[in-house]
Amino acid sequence: MSALAPVLARLDADLGASLERLFSLIRIKSISTDPAYADECRRAAEWLVADLKSIGFDASVRDTPGHPMVVAHHDGPAGAPHLLFYGHYDVQPVDPVELWHDDPFAASVKEIEPGRKVITGRGSADDKGQLMTFVETCRAWKAVHGSLPCRVTILFEGEEESGSASLKPFLTANAEELKADFALVCDTGMWNRETPAICVGLRGLVGEEIVVKAANRDLHSGEFGGAAANPVRILAKVLADIHDANGRVTIPGFYDGVEETPSQVLQSWETLGETAESFLGPIGLSQPVGERGRTVLEMVWARPTAEFNGISGGYTGKGFKTVIAAEASAKVSFRLVHSQDPAKIREAFRAFVRERIPADCSVEFHPHGGSPAIQLSYDAPFLAKAKQALSDEWPKEAVLLAMGGSIPIVGNFQHMLGMKSLLVGFGLSDDRIHSPNEKYDLASFHKGQRSWARILDALTQ
Amino acid sequence: MSALAPVLARLDADLGASLERLFSLIRIKSISTDPAYADECRRAAEWLVADLKSIGFDASVRDTPGHPMVVAHHDGPAGAPHLLFYGHYDVQPVDPVELWHDDPFAASVKEIEPGRKVITGRGSADDKGQLMTFVETCRAWKAVHGSLPCRVTILFEGEEESGSASLKPFLTANAEELKADFALVCDTGMWNRETPAICVGLRGLVGEEIVVKAANRDLHSGEFGGAAANPVRILAKVLADIHDANGRVTIPGFYDGVEETPSQVLQSWETLGETAESFLGPIGLSQPVGERGRTVLEMVWARPTAEFNGISGGYTGKGFKTVIAAEASAKVSFRLVHSQDPAKIREAFRAFVRERIPADCSVEFHPHGGSPAIQLSYDAPFLAKAKQALSDEWPKEAVLLAMGGSIPIVGNFQHMLGMKSLLVGFGLSDDRIHSPNEKYDLASFHKGQRSWARILDALTQ
Structure with a gap:
């Protein structure tokens, strides 16, 4: 606990400045699918390289046939794991722009209900806000301790929203450099505002x-x-x-x-309160059509x-x-x-x-x-540590969930680099990613930073 | 037999002249679907009216919102039935015209194999050649006997190939005039070159x-x-x-x-020699998919x-x-x-x-x-008479068959005028109706005329 407490305190104290940095990044119009914004994409990559360098990373813009990658390295103590953190700096287009309440590239903080503040702007949640949670944690850790608790490699992509054409060739060409003990992928969400989540399965x-x-x-x-x-x-x-x-x-x-899902996992899913009615009701249905005797979450996550x-x-x-x-x-x-x-x-x-x-x-x-499916072993030690770390930060215990769809980067890491991924993110279902009025809860940004600090601490104990 | 023999002799003697009349009709480009040929359609109707008048019919061109109808009446002896004969004078377009071996509107007779002559041209089979078989029979009968053996009403349509838009309103407006004891519809075919056919069922x-x-x-x-x-x-x-x-x-x-099809009818179908292989082979199939235990003809004609x-x-x-x-x-x-x-x-x-x-x-x-389906009762007396008459003319016995599809005019006669139809025609499956190089066998034209003479004689005994 000795290493963690001052990092958390530093993150709290630095929240205002960390917000200003995120705003600066959001203001860069890094829309990857529209060639008119190619310079803006490069500007975002350069901004990130400069920011990572200021923390002490060995960071560089790496050209591809498309938009550049950002790769950064920071040493850690011998014996500690080597982590690869993945995020993407490119964003979706903003059309139809007339549906936005605020300029999509003029980031700000707004209170949307009493006590609930959000960061507005394209990319605030997907994925600039998310990736900066980890960067801020590294910054705070380095500031407090003069070092990081483990070796960290960072990979930021600039084509996630436009097909990731350059990703596989880049992973192939730089496999040695990018291979770590496991990856942290920050592009997913929480179960709800109180309950953090780790995605352990992708169909x-x-x-x-x-x-x-x-x-x-x-x-x-x-x-x-x-x-x-x-x-x-x-x-x-x-x-x-x-x-x-x-x-x-x-x-x-x-x-x-x-395989049958472990009973304690099934029990934890039951506590989430998702029913056939709550899951299917919003799409106008009520009767799950999967295997009889299984819950709707099991149907979409584990069957x-x-x-x-x-x-x-x-x-x-x-x-x-x-x-x-x-x-x-x-x-x-x-x-x-x-x-x-x-x-x-x-x-x-x-x-x-x-x-x-x-x-x-x-x-x-x-x-x-x-x-094939991606499935983390439910009893992987790093999984238990990360789950506890998240549970310590948030009001409710973290849930190990699965996703019905796929996230290509996770498959690429597994099959090209032989590296498993821990999928942790702080997005919420009402973030309106890819839509007008995208936002990221201020709590997601702040407690997301604190969560990473706890996870780094737990993984390096 | 006394009335029939001289009529048959007259038809034989007049074949050359009857061919010239058919050629004249074929030369009229009565393509109903193309408005550019509207005048030609009217010319065909006028030609038919003139020809029917020359026989002694009370014939007239009857305007409709589309192409005109031809209606003609001829009295018959008291007590004899009243027959309505239906055909259509309009034809299909001739595209692609470059695939025709001869000018589609320059009718001629060609020998296509030793001993087999055909009449060439658009409409030779569908339906100008067919309808003229009946007209020629009336002409010969009148010439020999000075009268017809029964009351005859003729209805020639000019929109059969383009949707028959005017037909139902015309039937409704002229129901009284057109209603007969039953209809003769000449727009179908023979089973093969030796076997005449009467269609008794339409699904x-x-x-x-x-x-x-x-x-x-x-x-x-x-x-x-x-x-x-x-x-x-x-x-x-x-x-x-x-x-x-x-x-x-x-x-x-x-x-x-x-209903179950009478066993003697099923037996007559079996003598036709149609097998699953012969029926399905040309379309690349071999296994009938209908009810097990029934023949392929029963599947498409009676099930x-x-x-x-x-x-x-x-x-x-x-x-x-x-x-x-x-x-x-x-x-x-x-x-x-x-x-x-x-x-x-x-x-x-x-x-x-x-x-x-x-x-x-x-x-x-x-x-x-x-x-609903159309089904003539297999034991209707006029059906037995017509069947015998056809069997007397052709090398093989006439077959009572059915058709898998529908012929709208037959339903209209049945449902609008309460009149059953006898479907007899002399087309062959290789007539290429609707296609380039349409033809009508000279035997169909000549023996078709003789067939009608025998049918009129049989129906009025």
Whole structure:
């Protein structure tokens, strides 16, 4: 505790100055998707390099074919872990700008309800405010102790909002330099304003487009209807067979590699109070369609799925056409968890489909992406330490959650650099990222800094 | 037999002149869909009126908002039936004209294989050649006997190839004048070059578009996949449930009103030699998908169907989008036979679908058309007479067949004028109607005339 307390005190005392620094960064219009703002992106990278240098980092702007990366290094004591911190300095466009209450690039603090202050501006939450929480922690630690408690590498990307075209080549070219013991990724959120969160699982994805082909041309349904195979009928049967009456996927071997979530984790999810009604109500639904007997959070965080993302066949315009199509197609995706193998899932699905295609018809498969799930072991020591650190800072205990979607950088770190990621962030669901009037709670910014100080302290004990 | 023989002899003797008359009609470019040919359509109607007047008909061009109708009347002996003969004088466009071997409007006779002569030109088969078979029969009968054997009304339409917009209003306005004991419709074909055919059944049609709605917006399949209802999945299940493993439609009450086809009719169909291979082979298929245990001809001529004419939902463009759609839709049609009730089928289908929609989702139905089947009673006396008359003229016995599709005029006659139709025509499957190089076999034209003479004689005995 001796090392931590003065850092926390320093962060509290320096809040006003740290806000001014964040404002300076927000004012730089680093919209990565619009080439007109390329200079602004470089300015943001240069601003960060200068700021990191002022702390004592060995920082540099690193050119790419797109917007530059920022890479910075700071030594730590021997024996302490080496951490890579990731964030992105680029932001989304601000259109429609007339919906903003304030200039999107004139950062300020506003009180939106009694006792709740927020930082306004594009990038305040995504991701400038988030990445600066860590930078401020490093600054405070260095100021108080003259050193950092561990070796830290920082990677700030400038193309996260525009496709990250330069990221993989950069990771490949600089793998040796960037490889750390694990990564801290600060681009996620809290469960709610009182409850911090660590994301320990991200579902993988396998996409398949299937095209069922029957007759060698479109047919008149009067002439051939009742005798000739209809690919829409075949496709509907294939898709209908994929789930059983209990919401379980019927493809043989589909659940190989799926683990049961530890009961204490399931219990902690139950305490979050998310119900089918609260989860589905806002989208106009009420009945979860996943495996019977599992909670809605388990369905989206810890269970694999088969989804039908698109279907098309025959006449789909206005009115009616009595046609039997020559072919029909569907886009099917599988969200994977734990150690499900994307290649095996794809093959099992294809075999399942082929079995259901009549002998005089055929099917084509077009693969679209395949990535395994990311899952931190629930009993990883650094995870327990980070969870305790967050719980110490916030009113409620930190929750280990998962996300139904994917975050590409985490997969890249794992598969390209062999490095696991700790996903911690302080965003809130009402931050309106990518939308007009983006904000970041002042509490997220301030207690986010304090959280990182606690996490660094805990991880280096 | 005394009345018939001289008429047949006269038709044989007059073949050359009858061909010249048909050529004159073919030369008139009565393309109904192209307004540039409106005058030509009127010329064709006027030509027909003049020709019918020359035989002794009370004929007139009757204006409509579109192309004119031709209506003609000729008295017959008291006690004989009153027949309405229907045909159409308009033709399809000739594009692409460069694919024609001869000028499409310069009719001629060509020998296409040893002993097989054909009449070339647009409309030679559809429907100018066909309608002139009956006109020539009337001419010959009148020339030989000075009278016709029964009262005959003729209706020639000029918009059959362009939607028949004026037909229903004209039938309504002139119902009294046009109503006969039954109609002769000459716009169909033979089974093959040796086997004449009478079409006794036309399937009805019920079309329904269903739209399954789930969430109130498109969802990200990472965030909600596994928990939120997917309308494509619901729709696939609904459609898959409509047929059982034996190809039978499972909707309760669906087969109400479906009769078994008389065994002697089924036997006559079997003698036609149509197999699953011969029927499905040309379209690249081999396995009939209708009710198990029935022949392919029974499936398309005498059994009802449920077909899926179109399906659409979610992302259907190139590539992939991990979306869960808010809605998905399908166009479903039912071909009806015998006395199935379109309204009851529609309601039974809707109930079947509603039962399968989860409580938090919904479904919308959009009706598209509904018409009952047309079915002549297999033991109608005039049917037996016509069948015998055709069998007397051609090398093989006439077959009573059905058609999988619909012919609107037949439904209009039945439902608007309370008049059944005898569908007899002499077209062949290689006539290339609607395509370049349309032709009509000289045998169809000549023996078609003789067939009508035999039919008139048989029906008026």
